[in-house]
Amino acid sequence: MSASGGTKAIVAALAANLAIAAAKFVAFLFSHSSSMLAESVHSLADSGNQALLLLGGKKAQREATPQHPFGYGRERYIYAFLVSIVLFSVGGMFALYEGYEKIKHPHEIEAWYWPVGVLVFAIIAETFSFRTAIKESNVLRGKKSWTEFVRHAKAPELPVVLLEDLGALVGLILALGGVGLALITGDGVWDGIGTLCIGVLLILIAIVLAAETKSLLLGEAAGSEDVEKIAAAVVDGDTVTRVIHMRTLHLGPEELLVAAKIAVQHDNTATEIAxxxxxxxxxxxxxxxxxxxxxxxxxIYSEAEAAKGPDRDATPGGPTPTADH
Incomplete structure (x- = not known):
């Protein structure tokens, strides 16, 4: 995986989540808090997700084969999509089930200092992981807003880690709130409510991730800036006079396919055109x-023929309009 894939952020998140998952599970064993169990499963799922992202980055580096002539760059999109499935099923659905059970059969939290102490530790660790992801993302984000960066990024790893870390921090705050209210009121139902909120949060993040990676899997065009650069680079004003039609497609985050019909002078020789x-x-x-x-x-450019091409709604001779997902 290239540096732009955010390997440092993934490794930081993986290390943090493994440590946090172990601590949360120990806290659950002592306190029997459903929020702590849901959060331990959440951190374990996140750890698996980071492992999937690293595996996808490794597999994407394989050389092209006759069966896959354009290489394996989209492996990174596939594994990012698997992350959304894991987050939805293992994290979100389990938390909803555990929250429902705790509300149905509430009990007081035992050894309260374990969940509170672990949650404070987890918030600190997740903050450092989130900070690393933000720092890595800022290198690529430029002047884009965070929403634009998550929606338009062609490399899926950093947006995935960002959303996971954000979800983890919010989930920890919800768990701390549920545990705190359960301790203050003596009613374990609040612990279950906090667990339900964690489940809803994870499912919402999973849906966002699934929608974004689905668009990448289907195949996205280059960004508008790159399309303009390509169109400008094609025309030399001498032999190549304009772009009649153009299509771009990301074969992976860092590999772009460009296909274009270009207009040349009618009296150019084959050698000159080549x-x-x-x-x-x-x-x-x-x-x-x-x-x-x-x-x-x-x-040979013909306005009438160009109008029959794939870009009927585009300005004749202009590049294909594109829209990011």
Missing amino acids: NAINAAEARIREAVPIARVIYLEPD
Whole structure:
């Protein structure tokens, strides 16, 4: 996985979640708090999720084969989607079930200092993990808002870790609130309510992750800035006069396919056109280094024929409009 994949943030989150999961489970054994059990399963699920992200990054580095000529870059999207499934099923649904059972059969929290102490420790550890994810993300985020970064990022790892860490922090606060109210009132129902809130939170985060990674799995075009750079790089004003139609597709977070029909002069020789295409490919790779697979088809521009192409709603000769997910 490249540096842009956020390996440091994933490893930091994995280390924090393993330690927190063990501490929470010990606290559950002493206190019998359903919030602590739900949170221990939550941290265990998060640890598994980070392992999945690391595995996906490793598998994505495999070389292309005849059966998979464009490589395995999308493995990272597949494993990110699996994360959302694990978070929904193992984390969210289990917390809902445990919360329901605790509300149905409430009991007082024993050895209150265990869950309170572990939750405070967990909040501190998760804060450091979240801080690492924010620092790693800021390198790529630029001027985008956090919502735009999560929605438009082509590398799934950092958005996943960010949402998981945010969910973990909010979940810990909910667990602390549930345990605290149960201790203050002496009513274990509050512990169950806190557990239910954790379950709802995890399911909402899982749905957001599933929606975002689904779009990546289906195949997304390059961002508008990259599309403009590619379109500008193709045209040399001499042999290549315009882009008639263009399609871009992310084969992975750091690999882009570019396919375009380009207009050339009607009296150009085959040698001149071949040289112009080679030069255009070189300019594209210089302008957008992740554009690694490029197919350029020369044609004689006709406004009537261009209107029949795949970009009927686009300005004739202009690049394909794109929209991020």
